[in-house]
Amino acid sequence: MIKQLPFTLLFIITLKISAQENRKFLYATVNDELGSMPNVHVINLNTKQGTFTNDNGEFRILAKPNDTLRLSFVGYETNNFKIKINHFGIVENKIELKKEVIELDEVQIKKHNLTGSLYADLKQTPKDIAKEKTKSALDFSKINFKESVVSDIDIVARGKAPNMRKETDPTAKFAGVGGGVSSGPDKYSQELKRTRKEINFKENFPEKLLSEFGSHFFFVELKIPKEKYLHFLEYCNSLEIEKLYKNGNILKVINILQQESYNYLKIIKEKE
Structure with missing residues (x-):
């Protein structure tokens, strides 16, 4: 068992390097209804590697088809983005985040006689x-x-x-x-x-x-x-x-x- 340990470790490292070689950089831009969003947290759920968008809402990350990217930002709904093979083409990838809707308890409002003036x-x-x-x-x-x-x-x-x-x-x-x-x-x-x-x-x-x-x-x-x-x-x-x-x-x-x-x-x- 002791003699086989170095070979086993070498085999695992080789598999990881091979898996990374199959991935390449994916480029995309994150926007909301007002425009580009900086500092959005992006993580590849398959490799556990993460990054953030720059001031123009752009990011790049190692990925391959069927990987899932999780994009999150405070006050916005988390977006799980499924990567397809066409996302590595010449078409620009744009991912949109939507504002999180906050449900509030009912509040009884008193009547008033204000006119708006x-x-x-x-x-x-x-x-x-x-x-x-x-x-x-x-x-x-x-x-x-x-x-x-x-x-x-x-x-x-x-x-x-x-x-x-x-x-x-x-x-x-x-x-x-x-x-x-x-x-x-x-x-x-x-x-x-x-x-x-x-x-x-x-x-x-x-x-x-x-x-x-x-x-x-x-x-x-x-x-x-x-x-x-x-x-x-x-x-x-x-x-x-x-x-x-x-x-x-x-x-x-x-x-x-x-x-x-x-x-x-x-x-x-x-x-x-």
Whole structure:
């Protein structure tokens, strides 16, 4: 058995080399409905060898007739491509990948009386209390900075210096909104930081949504005109998509956008 081992190994290696010699390079291009697709993973299921498409969606791989190529990309259906003898001819091989359809659970949508006009709809949209409080707190128009500040100090309280921040800072009334005055600078700064964070989220929400879902989702699948993108989000805002997104309910946000896009497109078409 020991004497036969080198011959057996040599025989196996010879078979593998022979099998590879029967294969030759197959050239192809991978596309979707918008054009060529880079970085698609391609693997020959028979040889277990793989590669990726280049920036133009092109790739080459060793194969022979009856081999199967598996092509996969995130968000697209996996395509098992069966190789035939004519794929090695002069005809260009084009392989198409289709977008994966995501089935979502049903979501109950509340009725609204929006008309599609941004000016009119904003009047019906519930006001953001935090934003309104912040706006009023930062209004310096009624402050007379030339007027000196004098605090009435009771004889009993002479030993304690007044809190001059509360006396002079026009934003101090913002601290402790909904229940008295803030008891210390830490609580005040935390409240102000939280409000700034909320405002920053609202300002960046459209850009975050476009970055995460992609322009293909809004402008190709939902067919929303690019110039109407912000108006469409405002149209859907009464259904609390910002709150759902912040709480991680991404699928519900997608479901709302998909269902509301039909009504929105119908409204703007009637307006035109």
